[in-house]
Amino acid sequence: WLGHQFPGQLQFLEKYFFSQHEQVMAAILSFSGVHSFFFLLFSGFICFFTANGMLGRGFGDHIDWKTYSEGLKEAQSSRKPVMVIIHKSWCGACKALKPKFAESMEIDELSKKFVMINVEDDEEPQDTKFQIDGSYIPRIFILDSYGNVQRDIYNKKGNPSYKYYYGSPPGIVDSMKEALEKMIDGVRIGDEL
Numbered sequence: 346w347l348g349h350q351f352p353g354q355l356q357f358l359e360k361y362f363f364s365q366h367e368q369v370m371a372a373i374l375s376f377s378g379v380h381s382f383f384f385l386l387f388s389g390f391i392c393f394f395t396a397n398g399m400l401g402r403g404f405g406d407h408i409d410w411k412t413y414s415e416g417l418k419e420a421q422s423s424r425k426p427v428m429v430i431i432h433k434s435w436c437g438a439c440k441a442l443k444p445k446f447a448e449s450m451e452i453d454e455l456s457k458k459f460v461m462i463n464v465e466d467d468e469e470p471q472d473t474k475f476q477i478d479g480s481y482i483p484r485i486f487i488l489d490s491y492g493n494v495q496r497d498i499y500n501k502k503g504n505p506s507y508k509y510y511y512g513s514p515p516g517i518v519d520s521m522k523e524a525l526e527k528m529i530d531g532v533r534i535g536d537e538l
Contacts, residue, residue, distance in 0.1 A: 428486070441512070475494070481507055
């Protein structure tokens with residue numbers, strides 16, 4: 346059945362899977378049947394790629410996004426500073442920022458030096474440290490590798506009433522560069538002693 350519907354895919358599978366792992370594949374196919382095997386195989390691929398792509402949420406799937414808890418753990422072990430983006434799925438300003446953020450090559454390059462955390466809707470941490478000057482959205486915070494908000498790293502080009510609101514990449518890039526200048530091993534210079 347599959348060979349008639351998808352001859353190229355079957356040849357690919359035969360060449361790369363069957364030739365190298367004949368006994369394992371034969372056991373799997375005889376145990377569960379061809380249809381079940383392909384259903385499970387493709388379901389696994391879909392789940393894997395969907396789960397990895399879900400954390401980008403429009404801010405760029407090419408960036409290595411983490412959940413809040415994963416990101417804090419990684420920051421402590423990697424000693425990188427952290428960027429936390431807090432946004433809502435229904436927010437117009439958030440939707441406007443997403444493609445600009447995702448397309449910024451500078452943000453992409455700088456993100457490799459950060460642990461990038463993307464929280465949406467109910468994932469927002471219920472911690473007052475993220476409500477310094479309000480709970481507007483989107484908000485972007487820089488944290489040290491211990492999870493402390495760096496209150497003096499904010500959008501210097503923005504509205505002083507909404508310090509952690511960024512509407513475009515230049516302010517974000519400036520804050521990321523400032524964080525890298527002020528921190529070594531994810532800790533503020535002078536705080537590590």
